[in-house]
Amino acid sequence: MYAKTLGLLPTLPMRLFGQFLDMVKDLTSEISIYEAIQRSESNNLPFQIMIVDDDPDDQELLAEAFSKNSDQVEVTFAINGKDLLVKLEDAAEIPDLIIIDLNMPGINGFECLAAIKGNPLIKNTPILIYSTSANPEQIDLTYENGASYYIQKPSSYMEIEKIAAKVLSTPIIQFLEKRSRSEFVLRLD
Amino acid sequence: MNAIVLFLQLFDTTGFPPRWLCGTGWTEFLGWFYIGSNLLVWSAYFAIPLIILYYLFKKKDINFPTGYFLFAAFILSCGSTHLIDALIFWIPVYRFNALLLFFTGIISWITVVYLVKYAPVALTMKTASELEKEVESRKKAEEKLNIKIQQMNEAQSIAKLGSWEWDLETDEVHWSDGMFHIFEKPLQKDSLVFNKEILHHVPAEDQDYLKKVIKQAVDQKQFSEFHHRIITPTGKIKIIHVRGEVHINENGKVTKLTGTGQDVSELKKNEQELVSKTKELEEVNRGLQKFAYVASHDLQEPMRKIKTFLSLFEQTDKSNWNDKSQAYLGKINLSASRMQQLIDDILNFSRLASVDADFQRISLEEILHQVLVDMEVTILESKANISVGTLPEIEGNASQWGQLFQNLIGNAIKFKKPGSRPVIEIDSEIVLGNELKKEDGIKCNYAFKDWHEDYHWGREKFLRLLVRDHGIGFEEKYKDRIFEAFQRLHNVSEYEGTGIGLAICQKIAESHNGYISAESSENGTVFTVVVPLSQSYFRKTIDS
Numbered sequence: 001m002y003a004k005t006l007g008l009l010p011t012l013p014m015r016l017f018g019q020f021l022d023m024v025k026d027l028t029s030e031i032s033i034y035e036a037i038q039r040s041e042s043n044n045l046p047f048q049i050m051i052v053d054d055d056p057d058d059q060e061l062l063a064e065a066f067s068k069n070s071d072q073v074e075v076t077f078a079i080n081g082k083d084l085l086v087k088l089e090d091a092a093e094i095p096d097l098i099i100i101d102l103n104m105p106g107i108n109g110f111e112c113l114a115a116i117k118g119n120p121l122i123k124n125t126p127i128l129i130y131s132t133s134a135n136p137e138q139i140d141l142t143y144e145n146g147a148s149y150y151i152q153k154p155s156s157y158m159e160i161e162k163i164a165a166k167v168l169s170t171p172i173i174q175f176l177e178k179r180s181r182s183e184f185v186l187r188l189d
Numbered sequence: 190m191n192a193i194v195l196f197l198q199l200f201d202t203t204g205f206p207p208r209w210l211c212g213t214g215w216t217e218f219l220g221w222f223y224i225g226s227n228l229l230v231w232s233a234y235f236a237i238p239l240i241i242l243y244y245l246f247k248k249k250d251i252n253f254p255t256g257y258f259l260f261a262a263f264i265l266s267c268g269s270t271h272l273i274d275a276l277i278f279w280i281p282v283y284r285f286n287a288l289l290l291f292f293t294g295i296i297s298w299i300t301v302v303y304l305v306k307y308a309p310v311a312l313t314m315k316t317a318s319e320l321e322k323e324v325e326s327r328k329k330a331e332e333k334l335n336i337k338i339q340q341m342n343e344a345q346s347i348a349k350l351g352s353w354e355w356d357l358e359t360d361e362v363h364w365s366d367g368m369f370h371i372f373e374k375p376l377q378k379d380s381l382v383f384n385k386e387i388l389h390h391v392p393a394e395d396q397d398y399l400k401k402v403i404k405q406a407v408d409q410k411q412f413s414e415f416h417h418r419i420i421t422p423t424g425k426i427k428i429i430h431v432r433g434e435v436h437i438n439e440n441g442k443v444t445k446l447t448g449t450g451q452d453v454s455e456l457k458k459n460e461q462e463l464v465s466k467t468k469e470l471e472e473v474n475r476g477l478q479k480f481a482y483v484a485s486h487d488l489q490e491p492m493r494k495i496k497t498f499l500s501l502f503e504q505t506d507k508s509n510w511n512d513k514s515q516a517y518l519g520k521i522n523l524s525a526s527r528m529q530q531l532i533d534d535i536l537n538f539s540r541l542a543s544v545d546a547d548f549q550r551i552s553l554e555e556i557l558h559q560v561l562v563d564m565e566v567t568i569l570e571s572k573a574n575i576s577v578g579t580l581p582e583i584e585g586n587a588s589q590w591g592q593l594f595q596n597l598i599g600n601a602i603k604f605k606k607p608g609s610r611p612v613i614e615i616d617s618e619i620v621l622g623n624e625l626k627k628e629d630g631i632k633c634n635y636a637f638k639d640w641h642e643d644y645h646w647g648r649e650k651f652l653r654l655l656v657r658d659h660g661i662g663f664e665e666k667y668k669d670r671i672f673e674a675f676q677r678l679h680n681v682s683e684y685e686g687t688g689i690g691l692a693i694c695q696k697i698a699e700s701h702n703g704y705i706s707a708e709s710s711e712n713g714t715v716f717t718v719v720v721p722l723s724q725s726y727f728r729k730t731i732d733s
Contacts, residue, residue, distance in 0.1 A: 057494060132489045135540065136588045155496035155529060157504070182559070
């Protein structure tokens with residue numbers, strides 16, 4: 001027992017460090033999220049996406065589109081800004097990606113974005129804006145406040161699926177890179 | 190010596206016999222005839238000066254009184270010599286007579302000198318008839334003047350205007366009737382004293398201001414027009430517009446102020462009403478645009494949902510659907526798409542009106558280039574041939590210009606001649622304001638904003654952007670209608686679209702203080718956009 005414990009003790013930090021190195025490799029590599037989660041399937045760490053939208057239909061449709069692409073994606077929801085901020089505080093793990101609607105009652109998408117980017121603990125979490133509006137001023141504002149991409153809500157389910165696929169096929173590192181304003185609005189090819 | 194002897198023996202008759210005894214020729218008749226005639230002359234010559242003196246006494250205001258006195262003295266002394274001449278028949282005072290003759294001579298010559306001196310002046314004097322004529326013409330002139338004054342008073346009363354004159358040296362103010370009417374004061378002919386009779390009509394809080402501007406006019410020797418209020422005896426408040434000028438004497442001192450006062454209460458009231466009504470209208474307009482924006486924004490959501498679930502619906506198993514259901518679903522889908530497009534367009538259109546555009550120095554060439562990149566798919570699909578000339582940098586809003594280019598190019602591609610490739614030529618030139626056609630809307634645009642007051646817009650540089658297509662064109666009578674929102678010249682089945690594209694272009698041109706127009710022929714359509722290169726002057730005008 002003692003030996004067993006002794007034997008385990010040095011290996012646990014080593015294993016954790018190894019996992020950490022894997023994560024760093026994943027984070028810095030050019031492989032897509034999809035590939036990354038495929039590879040890490042063995043250690044059973046899902047890719048967490050938090051969807052913040054006051055519209056349950058939109059939540060459902062987007063979640064369905066993501067789940068369809070991979071079962072390793074875990075989608076959680078917040079129904080408005082306040083809910084999001086509470087959930088982020090309580091969460092054991094910070095989501096890997098947050099998708100925020102702009103037009104929400106109470107704390108709206110802009111305020112969520114500002115709150116996340118103003119918090120040093122979570123400011124590196126990539127944020128996608130998911131809004132009905134194509135108002136250039138709103139796009140400018142979210143661009144300046146550090147969102148990764150701006151996605152206009154499409155009006156067909158096929159396009160929602162395409163968006164999910166596109167997001168998952170993007171390397172996580174790319175969300176954290178600064179891009180030009182013209183590349184900020186996510187385009188479906 | 191002889192003169193002294195003459196004076197000492199003035200009345201001494203020694204050595205002279207009386208005239209009766211002189212010589213032998215005096216008959217009784219001749220003597221008395223001589224004496225009588227002399228007395229006749231003397232009595233007349235004595236009466237004449239009396240009458241002259243009486244005349245002088247009665248008519249105090251007379252020209253040349255010295256002349257009359259001289260003439261009276263001359264006649265009187267002449268008469269005296271005739272009296273002595275008669276007396277000498279008995280008392281031969283020849284010495285005295287000589288002296289008297291001497292004085293008469295002196296007075297006569299003084300009179301002569303006087304006459305020579307004043308005859309020319311006397312000649313210029315008007316005769317009675319001449320005077321009468323003059324009086325007549327003066328009367329006529331006066332009548333005319335009275336008519337004119339009456340007309341002026343009428344004009345002043347119609348214009349609610351009065352004129353005033355303020356003599357600073359005597360501190361007297363003279364008013365025309367109009368001023369009394371404005372102040373609702375009884376007419377008075379006498380002059381007024383500003384501090385006592387005028388100032389108290391001005392509300393206490395305006396008095397210092399009024400005194401200040403008047404002092405300023407005197408100090409600066411320049412009268413700037415101003416407004417002040419008055420309270421009439423009936424308690425009515427009026428607004429007076431005062432204009433005037435200063436009068437300066439040869440020493441450079443301001444001696445007099447003259448000018449007019451006009452009751453502009455009505456005008457000011459209307460002006461005020463106009464301003465508040467305009468503000469109200471702007472408010473309502475903004476509200477409406479905001480409403481359109483919010484409404485269309487909120488309509489977007491459910492519309493998108495309908496479309497999304499329709500798309501899911503279409504993916505479901507269709508095996509047990511009949512053809513009709515399929516067709517209905519297709520129609521629902523089409524209508525939903527169209528509805529969505531309309532909502533998007535209203536949103537875009539109302540956003541242009543509800544958001545104040547941010548103006549910056551922008552390169553139209555870069556913007557157009559970006560638009561062509563964005564539209565690549567459409568352009569490639571339509572095989573459009575687009576040629577671009579040089580475009581300048583202007584002061585404007587980049588996203589609005591992007592939209593304008595996109596709409597015009599999209600329009601040109603859409604309305605190509607059937608069976609041929611769209612050919613689009615985009616070019617520009619710089620023109621001066623005065624080179625623009627008179628009927629061009631741009632002038633009204635500026636005039637409306639009071640540019641003409643202090644700015645020669647003719648010197649301003651403008652961009653004239655020409656977008657020419659070789660498409661189907663439109664009928665001349667529709668040249669204005671095509672810019673109206675949701676106005677379409679074709680059926681949806683022929684050409685898709687909601688008819689907002691050109692309305693947006695017009696709004697963009699107008700928000701840049703310019704205009705857009707279109708000319709069409711069988712060779713296609715030319716859209717002309719004219720905007721000033723710089724917005725700076727315009728904005729300055731608005732701010733002030």
